[in-house]
Amino acid sequence: MTFVDRPMLTTLVTQLQTLISTRFLVASFFPSLAFWFGHAAMLYLYNPPFQALVRNHIGDAGLTTLLIVAALIGVAITAYAFSAVLPTIQSILEGNWPQSLISLFAPSEVRSFERIERALQENLRLRAGFRTLPDGRTQVKAWQEELRDARREGEALGTNNYTMNDPGAQAVAGLANRRRSARAIPASEITNAVNLLLRDLRANNANMRGPDNELTLENTRQLLWNLIDYADRYVANQYRSIIMKRYFSFGAAPLAPTRMGNVAKTVQTYAIERYNLNFELFWSRMQLPAQRDKDFGPVLQAAKTQLDFLISSSVLTFLWAIIWAVWLLVSSGPPLLFLVIALLGPLVAYAWYWVAVAHYRTFADVLRSSIDLFRFDLLAALHYPRPDSVQEEYDLWQTIDALHALYELHDARYVHPKSPS
Amino acid sequence: MRPRFEHRFGWTAVVYVVVVLICWGFALCRGRSDRDYFAVRELKSNHRIVADDLRWPSSLAGKLGFYLRDRAAIDGKYVIKTIPANSPVNAAVVSDRPTMNLPPTMQALVFPLASEARLIGLLDVDSAVVLIGQDPDTKATLSIPATVHAILCEQPKDQKEPACFPVLQVHVNQMASALKNLATLRLALRP
Numbered sequence: 225m226t227f228v229d230r231p232m233l234t235t236l237v238t239q240l241q242t243l244i245s246t247r248f249l250v251a252s253f254f255p256s257l258a259f260w261f262g263h264a265a266m267l268y269l270y271n272p273p274f275q276a277l278v279r280n281h282i283g284d285a286g287l288t289t290l291l292i293v294a295a296l297i298g299v300a301i302t303a304y305a306f307s308a309v310l311p312t313i314q315s316i317l318e319g320n321w322p323q324s325l326i327s328l329f330a331p332s333e334v335r336s337f338e339r340i341e342r343a344l345q346e347n348l349r350l351r352a353g354f355r356t357l358p359d360g361r362t363q364v365k366a367w368q369e370e371l372r373d374a375r376r377e378g379e380a381l382g383t384n385n386y387t388m389n390d391p392g393a394q395a396v397a398g399l400a401n402r403r404r405s406a407r408a409i410p411a412s413e414i415t416n417a418v419n420l421l422l423r424d425l426r427a428n429n430a431n432m433r434g435p436d437n438e439l440t441l442e443n444t445r446q447l448l449w450n451l452i453d454y455a456d457r458y459v460a461n462q463y464r465s466i467i468m469k470r471y472f473s474f475g476a477a478p479l480a481p482t483r484m485g486n487v488a489k490t491v492q493t494y495a496i497e498r499y500n501l502n503f504e505l506f507w508s509r510m511q512l513p514a515q516r517d518k519d520f521g522p523v524l525q526a527a528k529t530q531l532d533f534l535i536s537s538s539v540l541t542f543l544w545a546i547i548w549a550v551w552l553l554v555s556s557g558p559p560l561l562f563l564v565i566a567l568l569g570p571l572v573a574y575a576w577y578w579v580a581v582a583h584y585r586t587f588a589d590v591l592r593s594s595i596d597l598f599r600f601d602l603l604a605a606l607h608y609p610r611p612d613s614v615q616e617e618y619d620l621w622q623t624i625d626a627l628h629a630l631y632e633l634h635d636a637r638y639v640h641p642k643s644p645s
Numbered sequence: 646m647r648p649r650f651e652h653r654f655g656w657t658a659v660v661y662v663v664v665v666l667i668c669w670g671f672a673l674c675r676g677r678s679d680r681d682y683f684a685v686r687e688l689k690s691n692h693r694i695v696a697d698d699l700r701w702p703s704s705l706a707g708k709l710g711f712y713l714r715d716r717a718a719i720d721g722k723y724v725i726k727t728i729p730a731n732s733p734v735n736a737a738v739v740s741d742r743p744t745m746n747l748p749p750t751m752q753a754l755v756f757p758l759a760s761e762a763r764l765i766g767l768l769d770v771d772s773a774v775v776l777i778g779q780d781p782d783t784k785a786t787l788s789i790p791a792t793v794h795a796i797l798c799e800q801p802k803d804q805k806e807p808a809c810f811p812v813l814q815v816h817v818n819q820m821a822s823a824l825k826n827l828a829t830l831r832l833a834l835r836p
Binding site: 270271272273274276328329331332334335549552553554555556557558559562563566567570 | 651652653654655661662665666668669672673675676677678704705706709710711712713714715716
């Protein structure tokens with residue numbers, strides 16, 4: 225006889241899987257199992273009578289199996305109860321708090337938001353240096369053409385006295401250092417380097433070797449040419465990066481007091497700003513076509529399951545740590561153990577939370593994708609006509625929102641599917 | 646100048662850590678919960694400790710059995726010096742073997758309890774007993790008074806319960822008779 229009757233356990237798990245969804249198993253059951261196992265482990269370590277009970281019955285295979293089955297049923301019941309309160313917990317983590325608490329904690333998030341806004345303004349200032357000139361050329365093109373023309377002028381000369389000690393070379397080396405440290409290169413510094421190098425290119429023949437027997441002038445010109453491209457691409461990519469961070473991390477005002485809340489808001493903001501679609505109202509209706517899709521449905525389900533798992537893990541870790549910290553304090557338990565649990569427990573829970581926030585960004589992106597992909601299916605399900613243009617769609621969702629959310633009476637045309645006859 | 650108090654979650658974490666450290670200091674000063682079992686009655690020197698001799702501490706944690714020391718350190722061990730009732734019992738006050746310091750006029754006799762095995766439950770240190778029998782040579786009735794010095798136990802491999810037998814204090818004058826008739830003597834409690 226083995227410690228646990230393995231076929232019986234396998235059968236039990238299989239039956240659980242058929243009775244209960246994978247989402248419940250992953251998002252609620254396993255975190256709850258770990259939660260109770262954590263309690264049992266603490267009891268085993270710090271409660272000798274419990275330890276003796278376990279040791280005395282561990283050899284009895286029948287009783288052990290019975291106890292494990294009873295424990296699994298107990299865990300399943302608590303997991304089921306936990307899954308029922310999980311949406312409420314998620315809502316709390318998203319910062320749906322009383323206004324006084326929101327006002328107290330929102331400044332942290334507002335500060336992060338303002339940091340992004342400042343970075344965006346700084347980027348705008350940088351990009352202004354790379355603007356399109358009145359003659360239609362870009363600043364990058366203008367700099368590079370000036371360098372090309374100056375080089376041609378210099379080609380007529382028969383000398384090259386250019387060395388790395390020249391101011392132009394020093395200025396370009398300074399720009400190269402900026403690239404090496406992955407920093408932006410302001411247009412003003414490029415202008416300065418270009419002006420210095422233009423003078424050198426006109427006074428020396430870049431095709432000839434210089435006093436150091438190297439093609440230093442040509443190499444410097446080529447380096448500056450590349451640095452100009454780098455600087456241009458840098459500010460453009462940085463702009464996209466900041467904008468993505470802005471729109472993937474923060475929704476419309478007012479900001480939520482937690483990062484998870486702000487990430488959650490990005491979905492509604494996207495739906496409103498892109499389509500004028502009230503996502504919060506229509507998400508439950510849109511889930512049906514989204515989940516029915518054989519490719520997208522599992523992706524959506526997996527993303528939600530992972531998010532729920534991370535939220536459960538965070539909350540249950542926090543709960544476990546608080547329970548044991550309070551108990552150790554009240555019962556005069558080992559002080560060091562109290563200190564470790566009271567400090568590390570919430571820290572681990574916070575780490576889970578941050579992983580959940582990071583995953584929420586992915587989940588929010590899946591939700592945005594579902595809006596893009598399934599909004600017409602939702603219209604069809606609601607028997608509204610498909611719009612022919614962006615503006616028409618914008619107006620249609622506004623009308624539907626007014627009908628469904630505000631209970632305003634608007635006239636809208638219905639489209640009914642043709643009967644099979 | 647941006648006010649630092651805007652780091653609200655950071656300040657909350659700092660306050661939490663301070664509270665935890667204060668609680669930790671308080672816990673350090675207060676000391677640990679009772680980890681020892683307590684004697685439910687007076688346990689005489691050489692008494693072999695059994696489950697019924699001990700109770701859990703009356704503190705909150707103790708009532709639920711938390712943080713108690715390993716019972717294996719005291720179960721089946723011998724009390725070194727008499728322990729008053731409600732006193733802690735721990736490894737420091739017990740020994741693996743009973744002390745064998747007998748008065749000069751007494752000698753120790755290990756008495757096998759084959760047929761009177763259930764008697765062992767009634768015996769304890771200082772129990773007054775009498776060894777009764779008949780001398781096969783003189784046919785004289787024997788009645789040798791004795792007191793229990795200690796109870797010795799050993800754990801047979803194939804049994805759950807240990808096999809125990811008393812070590813008796815017998816007067817030196819009666820020791821020869823007791824040893825001679827050990828096989829026929831029987832043990833009875835003395836009032």
